[in-house]
Amino acid sequence: MNRSELGAALRALRQASGQEAKAVARGAVMSTSKLSKIENGRTAPGVVDVERILTALGVSEEVTAEYLAAARAEATEAVAWRLYRRLGYHRKQQQIKALDHSMTLLRLFQPSLIPGLLQTPEYVRAVLSRKELSDDQLVRTVAARLDRQSVLYDPAKTLRFIVTEPVLRWLLVPPPVMAGQLDRLISLSRLPNVDIRVVTLTAxxxxxxxxxxxxxxxxxxxxxxxxxxxxVTDPRDVALYVGKFERFTSAALAADAMRDFLSALRDEFLREQETGWPAHTPSPNPGHDSE
Structure with missing residues (x-):
């Protein structure tokens, strides 16, 4: 099976399962019209689309491997942020949640923002406020991101995070709120399936x-x-990112040393609250969602 045949093959799988398109689309976190376009060959499915559809269908690992191999014939796919804006950022968060549900190991490297799974509600709102969403869209997207964080408490998942020191000093929120964000990182780092590390500027x-x-x-x-x-799905390219992640893993603070570092930085922010916080309006930016 080649990539051009995927749509018809997915339709055949769905029909064989006896499931209606509406139910599969809902399980795959996509519109019924998008599923129809994929099944009829009018839209080329991406790897993520195929994986979500197969998960919704509940097919075997062997079938999943075969279909994903065909989807990966194009090793790198790009989806413009403007398309996610049209879809709705809360729907994007639901799609990521579906991906998190199907994985067992997550490795996240972040030199720009606190990772989405680790963000406090205040930090989430500060990040998403840059997207010029309506009040209703903002509320729905914040709620969807916070809902994803339940994966942190799933013992079947292993979650590894590496952030660089500038991320912890980048004041998207006032210093006291940033202190609360650092407290959350300290707390989450004690979960048995969560590993949080910090690459300091002096290392x-x-x-x-x-x-x-x-x-x-x-x-x-x-x-x-x-x-x-x-x-990115080509195994050779994925290996490059795995290698980079592991190199920073060995150079980063972990466990008690990391928590001591965060505690000291948190105390700095708490001392700053007496100096006041200047009014600040973040500039709109459609990208860098930090998941």
């Missing part, structure tokens, strides 16, 4: 941060750029 390095990326298992990497989100 010797043999690599450079570059950009953020997320690795799910060893099968897909998601990269956020200013204009689009990239999905």
């Amino acid at each position: 010797p390095q043999d690599d450079v941060p570059g950009h953020s990326f997320v690795i799910r298992d060893d099968r897909m990497v998601t990269v956020e750029t200013l204009h689009a989100e990239l999905s």
Whole structure:
């Protein structure tokens, strides 16, 4: 099966399962019209689309592997942020939740923002407020992101995060609120399936941060750029990101040393609250959602 045959093959799978298109679309977190376009060959499905459809259908691992191999014939896909805006950012969060549900290992490297799964409600709102959403859209998107954080408490998942020190000093929120965000990182780092590490500015390095990326298992990497989100599935390319993540893992603070570092920085922010916080309006930016 080649990539051009995927739509018809997915339709045949759905019909064989006896499920209606509406139910499968709902399970795959996509519109019924999008599923119809995929099944009829009018829209080329991406790897993420195929994986969500197969999960909704409940097919075997062997069938999943075969269909994903065909979907990965194009090793890198890009989806412009403007398309996610049209879809609705809360729907995007639901799609990511579906991906998180199907993985067992997440590795996230972030040199720009606190990772979405670790953000406090105040930090989430500060990040998403840059997107010029309506009040209703903002409320729905914040709620959808916070809902995703339930994966942190799933013992079947292993979640590894690396952030660089500037992320912890970047004041998207007032210092007291940032202190609360650091407290949350300290608390979450004690969960048995969560590993949070910090690359400090003073630590010797043999690599450079570059950009953020997320690795799910060893099968897909998601990269956020200013204009689009990239999905990388070629095993050779995925291995490059795994290697970079592991290099920073060995150079980062972990466990008690990391928590001591965060505690000291938190105390700095708490001392700053006496100096006041200047009024600030974040500039709109359609990209860098930090998942």
